[in-house]
Amino acid sequence: MDLSYGAEYEAIRTEVRDFISAHRDQAPKGGNMRSKAVLDWQKLLIEHGYAARTIPEAYGGFGAEPDVLASRIIAEEFANAQVSQGLGGQGISMLVPTLLEVGSEEQKQTFIRPTIHGEMVWCQGYSEPGAGSDLASLRTAAVLDGDEWVVNGQKIWTSTAHLADWIFCLVRTEPDAPKHQGISFLLFRMDTPGIEIRPLVDMTGAANFNEVFFTDVRVPKQQIVGTRGEGWQVANAILRHERDSLGDPNIMLSRLNALIKLMHSETIDGRRVIDLPAYRDRLMRIQGRVMALGFNDMRILSARINQKDASLARMVVKLQGTELRHELEQLGIDAMGELGLAYGKNPYLRDHGNWQTHYMYYLGLIIGGGTSQIQKNIISERGLGLPREPKVAAKAAATA
Amino acid sequence: MDFGLSEEQTLFQDTLNAFLAEQVGLERVRRIAAGEESASAVWAELAELGVCALLAPEAHGGVGLKPLDAAIAAECLGHHATPSPFLGSAVMGPTALLLAGGQGERLERLAAGDLRMGIALGEAIAARAEAGVRASDGKLNGKALYVLDYGADEYLVADSNRGLHLVCASDLEHRPLATVEKTRPTGELVFNDCPAIPLSTDPAHLQAVLDAGRVMLAADTLGAAQNMLDQAVAYAKEREQFNRPIGSFQAVKHMCAEMAAHLEPCRALVWYAGHALSEVPEEAHLTACHAKAHLAEVGTFVARTATEVHGGMGFTDLLGLHYWFKRIGFNRQALGAPELVREEAARAQQLAA
Numbered sequence: 001m002d003l004s005y006g007a008e009y010e011a012i013r014t015e016v017r018d019f020i021s022a023h024r025d026q027a028p029k030g031g032n033m034r035s036k037a038v039l040d041w042q043k044l045l046i047e048h049g050y051a052a053r054t055i056p057e058a059y060g061g062f063g064a065e066p067d068v069l070a071s072r073i074i075a076e077e078f079a080n081a082q083v084s085q086g087l088g089g090q091g092i093s094m095l096v097p098t099l100l101e102v103g104s105e106e107q108k109q110t111f112i113r114p115t116i117h118g119e120m121v122w123c124q125g126y127s128e129p130g131a132g133s134d135l136a137s138l139r140t141a142a143v144l145d146g147d148e149w150v151v152n153g154q155k156i157w158t159s160t161a162h163l164a165d166w167i168f169c170l171v172r173t174e175p176d177a178p179k180h181q182g183i184s185f186l187l188f189r190m191d192t193p194g195i196e197i198r199p200l201v202d203m204t205g206a207a208n209f210n211e212v213f214f215t216d217v218r219v220p221k222q223q224i225v226g227t228r229g230e231g232w233q234v235a236n237a238i239l240r241h242e243r244d245s246l247g248d249p250n251i252m253l254s255r256l257n258a259l260i261k262l263m264h265s266e267t268i269d270g271r272r273v274i275d276l277p278a279y280r281d282r283l284m285r286i287q288g289r290v291m292a293l294g295f296n297d298m299r300i301l302s303a304r305i306n307q308k309d310a311s312l313a314r315m316v317v318k319l320q321g322t323e324l325r326h327e328l329e330q331l332g333i334d335a336m337g338e339l340g341l342a343y344g345k346n347p348y349l350r351d352h353g354n355w356q357t358h359y360m361y362y363l364g365l366i367i368g369g370g371t372s373q374i375q376k377n378i379i380s381e382r383g384l385g386l387p388r389e390p391k392v393a394a395k396a397a398a399t400a
Numbered sequence: 401m402d403f404g405l406s407e408e409q410t411l412f413q414d415t416l417n418a419f420l421a422e423q424v425g426l427e428r429v430r431r432i433a434a435g436e437e438s439a440s441a442v443w444a445e446l447a448e449l450g451v452c453a454l455l456a457p458e459a460h461g462g463v464g465l466k467p468l469d470a471a472i473a474a475e476c477l478g479h480h481a482t483p484s485p486f487l488g489s490a491v492m493g494p495t496a497l498l499l500a501g502g503q504g505e506r507l508e509r510l511a512a513g514d515l516r517m518g519i520a521l522g523e524a525i526a527a528r529a530e531a532g533v534r535a536s537d538g539k540l541n542g543k544a545l546y547v548l549d550y551g552a553d554e555y556l557v558a559d560s561n562r563g564l565h566l567v568c569a570s571d572l573e574h575r576p577l578a579t580v581e582k583t584r585p586t587g588e589l590v591f592n593d594c595p596a597i598p599l600s601t602d603p604a605h606l607q608a609v610l611d612a613g614r615v616m617l618a619a620d621t622l623g624a625a626q627n628m629l630d631q632a633v634a635y636a637k638e639r640e641q642f643n644r645p646i647g648s649f650q651a652v653k654h655m656c657a658e659m660a661a662h663l664e665p666c667r668a669l670v671w672y673a674g675h676a677l678s679e680v681p682e683e684a685h686l687t688a689c690h691a692k693a694h695l696a697e698v699g700t701f702v703a704r705t706a707t708e709v710h711g712g713m714g715f716t717d718l719l720g721l722h723y724w725f726k727r728i729g730f731n732r733q734a735l736g737a738p739e740l741v742r743e744e745a746a747r748a749q750q751l752a753a
């Protein structure tokens with residue numbers, strides 16, 4: 001057990017701190033992701049290696065060697081300072097790493113620079129009404145017509161489709177191949193004729209995800225990532241990035257601190273909630289679990305650096321992280337009782353209503369990106385080596 | 401940076417696990433639990449491996465290792481449900497003696513496996529059934545219940561002012577108390593003007609001894625629960641019903657996945673809590689409390705679920721799963737049930753009075 005980062009890394013930490021204190025008044029506080037302040041900040045971060053750190057310079061990144069510890073220190077310092085570490089989103093967190101792995105040189109040249117600079121915003125078109133957990137059964141079809149793919153079908157739950165410039169999309173190009181081998185990965189503009197976006201209101205009241213309909217959408221032939229029929233492998237590379245990016249221990253800790261604060265300020269019969277043992281015990285239970293996941297995260301990080309195996313430790317993060325977070329937000333609501341129901345315009349609203357928002361939002365994350373049940377399938381089959389479920393004879397094929 | 405066990409630690413773990421698997425298998429555990437064989441021989445064998453001497457400094461015949469190394473040993477012992485006085489004689493006793501100072505000769509005897517030290521600190525955490533120990537003029541009065549590692553030569557006792565004392569088993573009345581966990585002898589000590597060696601009046605010393613003990617119990621539960629999970633997974637692959645291995649049923653699969661999902665992060669928590677005991681003193685108490693309480697909860701869940709995966713067989717004596725079930729149950733109550741320990745965690749952060 002050696003928890004010191006070493007002088008070299010402490011120097012990086014000092015650098016990051018200096019940067020933050022010199023520039024923090026330029027940092028955007030929320031706001032439109034297309035605003036000049038946001039884009040300028042993103043540019044500044046990339047120039048200093050605090051965003052797009054390991055993306056090669058040739059594609060507009062900073063070009064550092066991958067170094068998980070350095071990345072972690074940077075993330076920690078920005079989180080501690082509560083300063084934005086730049087843009088996220090599905091383009092940056094999922095598409096860019098995939099292009100780096102399997103994209104053509106031309107695709108890397110075309111897409112990575114504007115994406116990491118926030119000038120090209122993406123959405124992820126995977127799920128369909130008939131293909132959720134069983135994603136590989138997707139039916140949206142693309143047929144080659146001369147130099148273009150012609151796309152027809154429907155996606156659903158497409159987050160930020162209404163804000164996106166482009167979509168990375170899974171389509172079926174080989175209708176006669178087995179279901180995992182008939183899929184291709186296409187990139188196309190969201191303003192291509194034939195695309196219709198209908199917002200879907202979610203339980204928080206926001207309309208962040210959408211239905212997206214494609215009618216004879218024409219996509220240039222070369223806008224396919226990887227080879228035809230190998231979109232499933234390409235997609236899986238992305239899913240790995242998505243699962244890795246959920247469950248940031250810094251965010252969990254800051255929510256825990258917010259919860260502790262809330263329990264000090266809220267009262268029941270004039271007594272602070274923190275002084276009531278039943279609530280306090282729930283808080284301590286959650287703190288113990290947050291702690292375990294935090295150390296688990298350090299173990300994963302360290303295993304990466306030292307080339308040790310921590311696959312099971314990694315596999316449980318999405319399941320444990322999202323469920324714990326949901327429970328943490330639940331305790332925030334319970335600490336307020338009826339006041340915790342407040343939502344929207346209400347004089348007794350606390351913390352802008354974010355306890356209810358997060359409570360619901362994290363239920364969405366329990367479901368999205370591979371449900372908890374699917375996570376358990378993965379843990380038991382790939383992690384523990386339990387037998388796969390026997391395949392049911394394909395009913396869909398018979399009725400289609 | 402390396403958050404994990406070193407090569408030497410992994411080697412130590414493998415060696416100890418191999419020894420226990422070979423020499424102290426379930427059949428031997430059964431005989432010891434039934435009183436047909438004494439656990440003393442096991443302790444003598446462990447002494448040869450240096451397990452008794454882990455924490456004692458080299459100057460006193462010890463190996464001079466750290467609490468994290470002891471936690472690794474505790475995990476192994478839990479994994480094999482090994483009956484042994486490890487907690488008192490190899491960890492809490494030596495920790496108390498090192499803090500008190502001037503106890504080189506005792507440390508040496510503990511390290512050699514020649515002295516056994518039982519632990520009577522329960523009343524300092526939560527006195528039940530009107531038990532409690534008062535100290536005055538170098539004498540102890542009162543009683544201590546459910547002392548750990550009963551059958552020892554000496555006992556480490558806490559008084560009502562959170563001071564620490566050593567008493568000799570021959571200077572007091574005592575009797576065994578039967579519990580559901582037959583591999584861990586417990587008993588009652590009765591003090592009538594019992595002569596005692598004062599070790600410390602500093603409550604911080606008591607705290608440090610308890611922290612060390614709690615991390616060991618957490619590590620023990622980690623090992624025991626991991627073993628139960630491993631057995632459940634192996635059984636689920638092998639046992640067939642409806643012409644399929646039961647492990648292909650999702651209900652069974654998900655029970656296993658949930659056990660793994662809860663248990664796997666516990667490993668990092670136990671490692672860190674063990675590390676903190678000696679290397680991060682400002683976090684040692686809080687992480688020890690959380691390791692103890694969290695492992696109690698996860699252990700209880702695994703103990704129940706792994707038993708269920710085995711169906712009726714899990715409930716039998718035949719399979720012996722219940723040795724781990726009871727071990728985890730014992731660890732949960734010893735040195736503070738989870739609610740009590742979490743309350744201490746809250747106090748440690750000024751979240752409770």
Ligand SMILES: Cc1cc2nc3c(=O)[nH]c(=O)nc-3n(C[C@H](O)[C@H](O)[C@H](O)COP(=O)(O)OP(=O)(O)OC[C@H]3O[C@@H](n4cnc5c(N)ncnc54)[C@H](O)[C@@H]3O)c2cc1C
Pocket residue numbers: 123124125126127128129131132133134156157158159160209364365367368369370371372373374377650
């Ligand atoms: C907030 C949010 C944002 C999202 N954003 C996007 C996005 O941007 N792009 C995109 O493509 N998709 C997105 N999704 C879709 C998401 O990936 C799917 O909702 C998810 O994969 C589940 O699919 P489903 O909704 O069809 O549920 P279903 O697959 O129908 O599942 C319903 C229930 O059945 C269970 N179930 C299904 N199969 C199994 C099985 N084999 N074993 C055990 N249980 C099973 C599930 O666990 C669940 O409880 C988003 C979802 C949410 C909630």
